Amino acid sequence: MTALLYILLAIVVAVAIWQVTSILNFKSVIATEKDNNTQGILFAVFGVFFYGLMIFSFVKYSIILLPDSASVEGESYDTLYMVTMVLILVVQAITQFLLFYFAFKYRGIKDRKALFYADSHKLELIWTVVPAVVLAGLVLYGLSVWVDVMDPSDAENPLIVEVYAKQFSWEARYAGEDNELGLANVRNIKGINTMGVDMSDKNALDDIPVRELRLPKGRKVIFKFRSQDVLHSAYMPHFRAQMNCVPGMVTQFAFTPSLTTEEMRLNDKTIAKVDGINKIRAEKGEDTYEFDYLLLCNKICGSSHYNMQMKIIVEEEEDFNAWIKNQKTMAQVVQ
């Protein structure tokens, strides 16, 4: 495949050089009736090909899109995304069609003269005002969704979790019984205290450090992100969540998980996706894959960036509570 791409690239470069040199050799060339016809028809053919390719891509590659949102907030994000995409698609379909159609329709024909049309204030007003109003509407709608998603202040008893990024892994810390994270600083990192938790802070003692993120379904989770070294980006695609992890500061994102891992595994789109992946894996002789939510790094942060991930398990609240009760607190781990 790579060899084929290189060959194609070499051909394209060769054609480009040939075209450029032949332009330099031009003296004066007048397009004939036949040239104009050929170019016009080629435009029409390319237009049809272009739409065909677009429809083909929709049908063939929709499967690689993410399955349904696994968080409540993700649903409004998805609606915003859909509205934007449908608008873009409609405008794109009309304008591209007109572009190709006019290039074909008004190709050079002997004795046909172009109409000299200087300007029309009415037309210019329409094509300026309509996009401005539509775009302003989209921006306002986007802002209101953003404000809704980013403001967790109305949540009742949210779960507070710290997500800690470093080259090249993730760690997490639950706020424990008091639901308040203890202070932390990179200077406190020592031995088993890998997140630099300040053990002199009384809020830190009941914090629970983990290497696998578990979240309760239906309870708002407020994530506090920190980074030990460089910029990372905490990306939880199934929940439609992403936030930069910046050294020296705490960033935040919140969402309410709405589908447990088990429920997501039974989702039609997930099943179709997993089947597709397993077909490829079977051909390569690899193990079968089972769906799991993931926290990924979405900022190119170094050589092993691609492998910086942590499994997320969403479960019913009582299962989560039973699990967290059995985890060791910072006081138990460090002392």
Ligand SMILES: [Cu+2]
């Ligand atoms: Cu990273």
